[in-house]
Amino acid sequence: MKLCITEKPSVAKDIAKILGANVRNDGYYSGGDYCVTWTFGHLCQLKEPHDYTDGWKRWSLGSLPMIPAKFGIKLIPEASYERQFHVIETLAAQADEIINCGDAGQEGELIQRWVMQKAGVKCPVSRLWISSLTDDAIREGFSRLEPQQKFDNLYYAGLSRAVGDWILGMNGTRLYSLKYSSPGNVLSIGRVQTPTLALIVQRHFEIENFKPEDFWELKSLYRDVTFNSTAGRFSSIEEAEEALAALCGKEMTIQDVQQKQGRESAPRLFDLTSLQVETNKKWGWTADQTLRLIQSLYEKKVTTYPRVDTTYLSEDIYPKVPGILSQMTPYATLTSSLLQGKIAKNKKVFDNSKVTDHHAIIPTGQSPSVLVGDERKLYHLIALRFIAVFYPDCQFMTTTVMGSVESQGFKATGKVITSPGWRAVYEGSKDEKDEANDGDDKLLPEFTIGESGPQEPSLQKKTTQPPKYYTEGTLLRAMESAGKTVDDEELRDAMKENGIGRPSTRAAIIETLFKRRYISRTRKSIMATQAGIDLINTIKEELLKSAKLTGIWENKLRRIERGDYSAPQFIEELKTLMNEIVINVLSDNSNSKINTGVADSQNGKASGGASSVGNAPKPTKPRAPRVTKFEQVECPMCHHGHIIKGHTAFGCSRFREGCALRLNFSDYPDTLTPSKLKKIISKKSSR
Template sequence: MSKALVIAEKPSVAQDIVRALTPIDGKFDKHDEYFESEHYVVSSAVGHLVEIKAPDEFDVKRGKWSFANLPVIPPHFDLNPIDKSKGRLNALVKLIKRKDVTSLINACDAGREGELIFRLIVQYAADSTATTRAKGLGKDVSRLWLQSMTPAAIRDGFAQLRTDEQMLPLASAARCRSEADWLVGINGTRAMTAFNSRDGGFFLTTVGRVQTPTLSIVVEREEKIRKHVFRDYWEIRGTFGAQAGSYDGKWFNPDFKKAKGAAEGSLEAEQKADRVWSAAEAQAIADAVRGQSGTVTEESKPSTQASQLLYDLTTLQREANSRFGFSAKTTLGLAQALYEKHKVLTYPRTDSRALPEDYLSVVQQTMGMIADEDLPGPLKDLAQHARKALNDGYIKPTKRVFDNAKVSDHFAIIPTLQAPRSLTEAEAKLYDMVVKRFIAVFYPSAEFMVTTRITQIPAGGATHHFQTNGKVLVKPGWMAVYGKEAAEEGDDAHLVAVQPGESVGNEDVSVTALKTKPPARYTEATLLSAMEGAGKLIDDEELKAAMQEKGLGTPATRAQVIEGLLTEKYMLREGRELIPTAKAFQLTTLLRGLGVEDLTKPELTGNWEHQLSEMEKGRLSREAFMDEIAAMTQRIVQKAKEYDRDTIPGDYATLSTPCPNCGGVVKENYRRFTCVGKGAATGADGEAPAGCGFSMTKIPAGRSFELHEVEQLLRTHKLGPLEGFRSKAGWPFTAELKMVQDAESNNWKMEFDFGEDAKKEEESGEAIDFSAQTTLGACPKCNSSVFEHGTNYICEKSVGPKPSCDFKTGKVILQQPITPEQLAKLLENGKTDLLDGFVSNKTRRKFKAFLSWDAKAGKVGFEFEPRAPKAAGKTAGRFASKGAAQGAEEADAALAEGTAATGAVRKTAARKAAKKATPKAAAKKAA
C-alpha cells in the first residue's frame, strides 16, 4: 500500500500531527525516528539539516583568502550535512526513498525558512545516489500550511493541501535568500580579510547582510556620543503652599515650540520648554518668583492603559535583558529549555504576538491549568488572577489577541497545558514573565486619573509658569496581575487639593545646573529593538514597507548575530552596554572608503525583502535576482582589489603621547600610527608633513589597537597581556607587546614579548630588583612577596643566587589573561573570581573556571562551578563536566610551569599553532 511521508520541522509538531490524524487514520505505531499508520509516515527535521556550499571545484581550499581566488560565484550550490544532525538527516533520507512512500508532504513551518528546510532535505535525498540524481525522486510533493496547531486546524490543513506548483515561487525566494547571503558573506568576508592582511598576518574581517548593518547601528551611535557637545543649561523648581499643603512644580515656557528639522545634537534640537540656557536668566527668574503669590489652573481627565501584547521572542529577549540582565542568547536558551525539555512554553522562535482565531478553547484550558495547579514558589500567587479571568469572563475572542492575519510561521509565546516542575531560578523567572503577560493580556485596561496643574506667578513684569503632573491609579485592571493594586505614578501622584480661585504662595525656589547628555549606548535590549525596527531607518517608502515586518535578522537569529559581533571582537560588553571596538570603526571606515557602504545599511535587507516578496508573488524571476546579487558581489570584490590601502579616508585620531623617536606628533591613518614631525600636525599644503620615520601597525597579528592601548604602549613601552591575536593561519593567541630601541639606529619599534628576557634573567642566578614594584600578596608556599616578572607572577624567593621557593604562575593561562587584581585575590582568598575566557587547546571551546590554590598539591589549580542538578538540564551538566575534565587535563602542567598552554606565549608554540589551524567557519558565520 502506498503511503505519504509527512515531514515536519520539529518533533513536537510531528507529534501534534499524529494526534490530529489518529481519529481519521487509526493508530500510529511509534518507531525511533518516525510514526506510521495505514496511510501516513510522520517524521521531522530538527531545524536545518543541511547547508549550502560551493562545489569543490569552485571553492579553493588553499589561498581562499587571496584576491587571486575571488570572487567565488558558483553556477550552482551543493549541499553539506550539518554534523550534529546527520543521524536525523540519514533517517529522513531512508524514509524518503522507501518504495511504499509515493508522496511527500511538507509540514515544515508555514514560511520561507520552512519551505527551504524541506526543499534542501529532498534535494539532498535526490543527490545522494546516482540513480535518483539522474531521474529525480519521482514522488508527488504537496504542502501542509498551518498557522494553528489545534487538531481541528491540522485536519483542515490536510483536507486543503497546496500543490507543489503553488509553492514554487516561495521555494525560489527561500533559495535566493540563502544563496545571496552565502555569496555576500563569503566574498565580502574574504575580500575585506585579504585587503586588511596585505601587510602580513591574518586580520579576519567578517561581513554579512545582517551582521554588518547591525554593527553599523552601534558604531553610528558611538560616533554621535563621541561628537556630542556638552552644553550647560538650568532648570528651575519651586515649592508652593496651598491651604491643604505644599506641592512642587517645574518652570516652563508656555510659548516654546520645537524647531522642525533641527539636526540631531544641535542646540536647536536640544531646546526644551523647561530648559534655560543662561545661569543669569535662570537666577533672575528664581529671584523674581521667590516669596510671591500666584494663581492655579488645573485639568484632570481619566486615562486608560491596556496590557502589552503577548510575547514574541525579540520582546521577551528585550525585557529579560532590561529586568534581569540576561543576554539575548541566554534568554533564547532558557526559552528553548522551557519549550523542549520542560514542555511548559510554546515554540519560542516566533515573531508573532497574536494567537490563531481558533485558540480560544486552548487558552481557557491553559488558564484553568494555572488556576488549578499547585504551581511552585511565586507562581502560586498567579492562580487567583487566572481564576478571576475565567470566572469574570475576561477571555473573549478579541482581535487584539486572536488574529490569524498577525500570525506568521508561529504564534505568540504562551504557557502550555503542562505545569512546570523543577525549574532553575533563571527558567522560573522567564516562565513567570510569560505567564503574567498571558494572564494580563485578557484583563481590563488599567484606569488612571491624570492631573496637570499650572501655577502662574506674576513677578517682575512677567508671568512665570510652573507645571505639576499627577497620575493616580484608580482601577488596577491588568496591573493587579503584577501586584499593583493601588500603585501611584508620576512626578507627584499625591497632589494636594487646591480650591477654585485659591491663591498659592511660593515657599522655596531652586536653580539646578545641568548638562546635555549624549545618546545612550545600546544595550542588548535596545539593540534588539533597533534590529526589529530597522525599517524605520530607511527613507525609501517601498523598501521601508518591505522591512516593516522583518527587520534585521529574525527573532531566532538576532541573538546569534549579537554574539557573533562579540566573538569577533567588533563589540565589547561593559555592564549592560555594548561598545564598538577599534576593529568595528576600522571596518566601517573601510566599507565607506571603498564605496560599498550599502553593506552597512538596512536598505540592503529592505531591497532584498522587496524583491523576494515580488518573487513570492510571481513578479520577479529567480534568475534576475541572482544575477543582481552576483553583480553586487563582483563589485564589492573589485572595489577591494583596486583600492590603495593607504588612502582610505576617515575620521582619524591624533595621539596625545609623543613619538618615542623624536617627540613629534603621532597621527593615525587607515593602517598605521605614524610620526608626522614636531609642530603642526599638517604641512603647508594640507598634506601630512614628513616625520622622523617612526611608524607602527594598527593591527599587529590581526588585532586592532584601541586608542588608549597604543597611548599606553608608547608611554610605558609595554602593554598586555592582550587576547585576540591571530597567527597567519588564523590560530588565536594571547601575548604582551613591548617597544624596543634598535641598538644601531636608536629607532623604536614594536615587538611581541614572549618573556624570553625575563626567563634568561630568572635563569641567570642573579638577584632581581623588585623594589620599584608593589607586592601582589604573600606567597602561598613561603609567605614571601609575589611580584610580576615577564609573563609570570613569581615569588621573590624563586630567583636569585639561592632560590628557596618555586612558586610561579602565568599571566596568561589557556588564553585567559590573569590580571594582577585577580592574582591578588587568589593570594588573599585562595581563589580568583569566576573567569570565563579559558579556551581549550583541543576543542577550541571556551570554558569558565576559578583559579585556586591547591595547598595539598602545592600549586595553582582549576576549580569549576558545581555541576548543575539533573533537573536543571542534562546539557548544561554535560558541558560543565566536559569543560572541567578538559581544562583539568590540559592545564595541570601549564599551571605548574606558569607559562604553557597560553595559545602562543612562546615563539615555538606560535609556530606550531600556525601549522595546525585555519579559520574554516569564519566566512560562513558571517553569512
C-alpha cells in the same frame, strides 16, 4: 508508506506516538502506514567556493566576484549527519507520500526542502503546519495537511536569504581580507552582521564625540507640590539666577486646573523580539539565552511556536482562549474572574491582518510543572502577559495645574489610578510591579482657580547626557526598526518589515559579533572593540553597512514570501551590488593594512554570513587584477557599466547582467587605457 520528516528527534518521537509508529529503528520510528524520521536541523548547506571550481579554492582578488552559474547544495561533512541522511534517502525511495513536518517557518522549510532535494524525492509531498507541539495540535495538524506547493514562496524566500548571504559573505570577506587585513587575519563581512556592527560603532562615536553642556531648570514649591517652569531650560547660570531673583518673595497664583480621564491597555502579547527585550531588561539575559529557553518551552509543549514577529492572535484562537485559561490552574486566582463571564474580543489582541504564518507567543494550557529555574521564570512572564490582555483597561485620572509667579508660568501634573484593570495581574513581587508601574503616579491636593500663596523658587542644575550604550534589548529594537529609535507600538509594527535580520536570526548575529571579537560586553552594555571600529572605518561602501538598505532587502525577502516579488530579481540585484563593490574596492589605491578580525586558529575558516568561507589566506601578497590601475569609464554598449580589464580581454563590469562587450587583447592591445579604448570603439561605431 507515508514518511514523516521532522527537524529533531524529540519532535519525531512526539509525532510517532500520535500516529502509532511505536517501533524504534535505527534513525526512524515505524508502525502502521507510517515511518517517522528526522534531521538534526541543517543536514545540508550551500556548496563552498572550492566545490564549484579549483580556481576558487585559493583566496585571490582576481577571482572576485565569485558567482556560480547555479547554486548547489551538499551534505554537511559530519559522520552522524551523513548516517542520518542515508536513512532519510533510503526511506524516501520507498515512500508513497512524504509529509514535511519541519518547523513551521522559513528556516524550517529551507532545511526540509534541501534534504528532500538532496535525497531526490519524487513522490507527492504534504506539509504539516502547526503552532504548538501539544497532542491536540499535532492531531489537528494531520487532519488538515496542505500541499507542499502552497509553501513554495516561503522556500524561495529562505533560499534567497541563504544565497544572498553567500554572495555578500563569501565575496565580501575575501575581498576585504585580501585588500585590507594584515596577513593571516580575516575581516568577516555579512549582509546582516556588518550593518548591525555599524550601528554599534556609530553609537561608540556618538558617545565619544559627545560634549556635555550644563543647563538649569527653574522650579517652584507651592503647597508641597513642585511646579516646573514652562519657560524651559536656561543655558547660562546668569540668565537662570536673574529669573530666580525675579521670583523671590512673590506669590503663586493658580490660573487653571484640568482633570481628564484616561485609559491604558495591557501590554501587548510577546513576539520573539519583545520577549528578548523584556528578559534582557528584567534579568540581563542575552538574546541567545532567551531564544534557547523559549525554544525549550515550545518543545516541552507549554508555549506556542516562538520564532514569530507578531504580537497578535488570529481570530480562530478566540474560541480556544477559555480552555487555555481554565487549564492554567497555577493562575486560577487571576483567571477565575475572566472565566465567569465572556472573554473580551479586543482588536488589539485578535487581528487576522496582523498574523501571517504564526500568532504571538502564548501558553498552550499544558501544565508547567516540568519547568524549573529560568524556564519557570520565562513561562511565568508569558503567562501573566497572556492573562493581562483579557483584563479591562486600567483607568486613571490625570490632573494638570497651571500657575504663575509674576509673568513666569509653571505647571504641575499628577495621575491617579481610579480602576487598576490589568495592573491587578501584576500585584506581587518587585519584578511584576515594575511591569505595571510607570513611575508617574502621584496624587495632587485640590487646587482652586484664583487661589494664591507663598512659593519657594529654586534652580536645579543638570548636564546633558550622551546616548547610552546599546544593551542586547535596545540593540534588538534598533535591528527591528533598521536603526531608528521607535517607542510607539503601531509605528514599530509598521517598520518590522524593514528591520535588520529576522527575529529568529538576530540573536545568532549578535553572538557572531561577540565570537569575532568585534564587540564586547560590560555588564549590560554592548561596546564596539577596536577591531570592530577598524573594520567599519575600513568599509567605504555605505551599501554594506547601511541599516536602511539592509532593511529594504529584508522587506524584499518578506515580499518574496507573500509572492509579490521575484526571488531571481532579488538575487540579480545582489549580484549587481557585489560586482559594484568589487570594482570600487579594487579601485581604491590605498595600501594600508589593518590588524582586525579573527582567523580561526583551528581550521583557518571564518564566517561569511551564513557559511564558512574556505581557507584563510597565507601571509603572501596576492596578485591584484589589472583593473585596479584604471579609472572608471562608462561602457559605450550598455551605458550603465564601466570598462574593465581582465586577464585576456577588456569587458564591461555588468557582464553578469547581460552586457556582451568583450574585446580580446589580440584585437585591442592590453596597453590601452579604458579611456583610449572608449575613443576607438566610439570612432568605429560612428563609421
